[in-house]
Amino acid sequence: MLLAQPDKGPTRLPWVLLQTVTAVALILCAASCPPATAQAPEILPLSEVRPGMKGYAYTIFAGDQAEKFDLEVIGVMPNFLGPKQSVILIQLLGPKVERTGVVAGMSGSPVYLEGKLAGALSLRLGIFTKDAIAGVTPIEDVLQGKQLGAGQQPAATSFPLSAETVSHGYVPAGSSLEPIDTPLVFSGFPPLAVQRFTSQLSGYGLVAAPGGTAPPRVDDAHLKPGDMVGMVLVQGDASISAACTVTAIEADRVYLCGHPFLNLGSVSLPMARSHVLMTLSSSLASTKIVNVGGPIGTISSDHLTAVTGKLGAPPPLIPLDLTFAANGAEKKLHFEVVSHPKLTPLLMAMSTFSGLTLNSLYGEGTTLHVQGEIRLKGHSLVRLENSYAPGDTLNPDSFPVAIGVQSAHRELARPQVVHDRECLARKGRSATR
Structure with a gap:
């Protein structure tokens, strides 16, 4: 079940701005550089x-x-x-x-x-x-x-x-x-997440490739052709x-x-x-x-x-906070997604699907109760609430949740800029909060 976290008011900063650290370096290159x-x-x-x-x-x-x-x-x-x-x-x-x-x-x-x-x-x-x-x-x-x-x-x-x-x-x-x-490098996304959204990715001509992330370096911005x-x-x-x-x-x-x-x-x-x-x-x-x-x-x-x-x-990017709750335990994940009317809904869906599927608290065959909220810049808070029963197909039970998140953002993000996104997932028979 996805539960909304309390609205923390306008003083909450939804964006974390990363600043590039610059340094002066002397680069010595051979003639082949x-x-x-x-x-x-x-x-x-x-x-x-x-x-x-x-x-x-x-x-x-x-x-x-x-x-x-x-x-x-x-x-x-x-x-x-x-x-x-x-x-x-x-x-x-x-x-x-x-x-x-x-x-x-x-x-x-x-x-x-x-x-x-x-x-x-x-x-x-x-x-x-x-x-x-x-x-x-x-x-x-x-x-x-x-x-x-x-x-x-x-x-x-x-x-x-x-x-x-x-x-x-x-x-x-x-x-x-x-x-x-x-x-297109996916780090922290299971192959299943890429497979489920292959048709949408291929529509953009994107090819999934292995890779990962590296820590920032002081000379990252010193580029050469x-x-x-x-x-x-x-x-x-x-x-x-x-x-x-x-x-x-x-x-x-x-x-x-x-x-x-x-x-x-x-x-x-x-x-x-x-x-x-x-x-x-x-x-x-x-x-x-x-x-x-x-x-x-x-x-x-x-x-x-x-x-x-x-x-x-x-x-600045759009924060996406996921909390998955089951049997008294919670696990939180944080993502930041680019703001674009065509890309944001798909990326929100993939991040939600991956966060649920690769969660140690997640298991197939249970009802997922979803509550969440979307904050739009200059607009009132949008609240989401739904329940997803286990399906009888081979699709993971988390897939309908991801599609629901994608649909909500597709409808809401077209004319506006998504300001923030928070949700919590709970596994069980009923919502308790």
Whole structure:
């Protein structure tokens, strides 16, 4: 049963603002390190890109050190993603990338031609391909951050190659380029929680990946092109985050991914440093296994050609407090969820489901009594109360509770900002408080 905790009045602060600790550090790099400047990089315009040009890119395969790998330009595909949205087609070269292919989490890796920044690695060519063929978003598009309307989706998630490109013999007929997968790291969420919400997650083009969290470091905010950055969706006793590679840094502005994360337009998501444990090679889909570290700023824009963020303080999140009570015992969990009308209901449901299912007090075959409250900024308190009897299907008994929480937030969070969320779950035959 979920019971509401007493309203503590307007003096209660619902948000915990995390402040980035900054420090001054001297970073010594070998010649193979990417440029460590926060100034505007010297760029190579798309008009100067030619087939056969040799270049290199940076990405992290393990640890925190970006590694250099070679590449060659196959050609330029004008208007490939849409009007005035061209793509540079390249082949990755070298023993490591030839073994891994294009890796999930490699999105945004800075690509250099003639020593100048030419773009961000962003697209991959199908699966089971023998050659590591990838697409690059031109750097002009990355830095300009050409905007789509908030919530507007691209016309397609995969893009067939032209007959001219195929005829050169680089790729087989019927091939298509699609955005490199962005690993969505679930830490503290059981596989069952991911499975139950797979259909909703896949609708956003998200791929679940193993990973965890890492404690904040004083140098987390000292970024270089090729470093990994996370986009936090849930944090606290469990976390959900995604990770991309940094393409460029201008002053306090960070450009990453080279393609959209969720294509939500203007957003406000915590930006965090990410650390690569290893790169898992697979003929189906290689991926980076990452730990998400300390907060370093705010993701502010999520559009077709890049995700952009600003170094500094992260945005406030929505607290979600769960208390599960059974047989005189209680267990409390705390989560913090991003505020977005499309994301918040799903993330609240997943956090509630995970908190109930992974609870030592939880057991199947019992009635769950739910009471809770949702505080909306500028609105009166919304109270929830319901009871859920054990079902006769294979769905966990906690699943209807999670769906009920999701439905409530879907209806309430559209025009408003959710201020706070508290609930308590009790297992038993009747409500006692």
